[in-house]
Amino acid sequence: MPSEDQVILITGCSTGLGRSLAEESLARGLRVIATARRLSAIEDLRDKGARVFTLDVTDKPDALKSFADEAINAFGQVDILVNNAGWLLGGAIEETTPEEIQSQFNTNFFSVINVTNAFMPHFRSRRTGTIVNISSQGSYIAVSGAGIYCASKAALDCLTETWSKELAPFNIRAVSVILGAFRTSVASSGTKASTNTIEGYDLAHNSHKIFRERSGHELGDPTKAAQKIIELVTLKTERSLPVRFALGEDAVHLSRKHLEKRIAELDEWKSFGANTNIDGIKYEQADW
Numbered sequence: 001m002p003s004e005d006q007v008i009l010i011t012g013c014s015t016g017l018g019r020s021l022a023e024e025s026l027a028r029g030l031r032v033i034a035t036a037r038r039l040s041a042i043e044d045l046r047d048k049g050a051r052v053f054t055l056d057v058t059d060k061p062d063a064l065k066s067f068a069d070e071a072i073n074a075f076g077q078v079d080i081l082v083n084n085a086g087w088l089l090g091g092a093i094e095e096t097t098p099e100e101i102q103s104q105f106n107t108n109f110f111s112v113i114n115v116t117n118a119f120m121p122h123f124r125s126r127r128t129g130t131i132v133n134i135s136s137q138g139s140y141i142a143v144s145g146a147g148i149y150c151a152s153k154a155a156l157d158c159l160t161e162t163w164s165k166e167l168a169p170f171n172i173r174a175v176s177v178i179l180g181a182f183r184t185s186v187a188s189s190g191t192k193a194s195t196n197t198i199e200g201y202d203l204a205h206n207s208h209k210i211f212r213e214r215s216g217h218e219l220g221d222p223t224k225a226a227q228k229i230i231e232l233v234t235l236k237t238e239r240s241l242p243v244r245f246a247l248g249e250d251a252v253h254l255s256r257k258h259l260e261k262r263i264a265e266l267d268e269w270k271s272f273g274a275n276t277n278i279d280g281i282k283y284e285q286a287d288w
Helices: 016-027 043-047 061-075 098-126 147-166 202-213 222-234 249-273
Strands: 007-010 031-036 051-054 080-083 088-090 129-136 172-179 191-193 244-247
Touching: 007 016, 007 061, 016 031, 016 043, 016 222, 031 043, 031 061, 043 051, 051 061, 061 098, 080 098, 088 098, 088 147, 088 202, 098 129, 098 147, 129 147, 129 222, 147 172, 147 244, 172 222, 172 249, 191 202, 222 244, 244 249
Parallel strands: 007 031, 007 080, 031 051, 080 129, 088 191, 129 172, 172 244
Antiparallel strands: none
């Protein structure tokens, strides 16, 4: 399908990567549905040719189903869904309250399930579609001071990988974009600190403090990130999409470093972790 015929829907378009994705998609001739919690924040995208909608991704499933029907009617189809809306909860894990943890997962994880499921009947009926979930290198490197955020992104990665398997028979693709540090609003307005402070969590506190201080000085250019993502999902190739796509020089380096460390650890302890079968039963390697 020519890229100019495709319809892309992006959540969280008021600032940062979401806005860059919307603008890059428009520049490439895609038909764009841009969403945000406040319509006033994306009215200028309407002037550039996008259809704009108010969307709170944490709404109830029934409300999201109604939104999906309305969004699909805008152009008669949706081909690419980008789950970009999210925020970062800072603080040591012990410092975060159950309510803060639930709020973090509601936006970064549960909303992705609910929003995507609202569009799933449409994708399945057309036997085509691409789901792009915006994750973070934190899902690999587990940053002290952002443990709940990292956990929500790790869960998102696992969800995406499972979708890539479950939805393949319907010709629906899923990719998790493992973002490095880009100059967006995440480190400033997109971050909330836990309400509690416990003395002694110096590493967690310093990590969060440094993260906030580096806002506006990150390595990555969100416009270039948007270009890469749109190129990836509109690429005409027989190759499958990567299930987990590291984006940004820091993400590529740190993700590989993390995986190498995990493999080395597995090899170091493999003999200790084996030899647990019931006597007489041999393990037969399975490909999941």
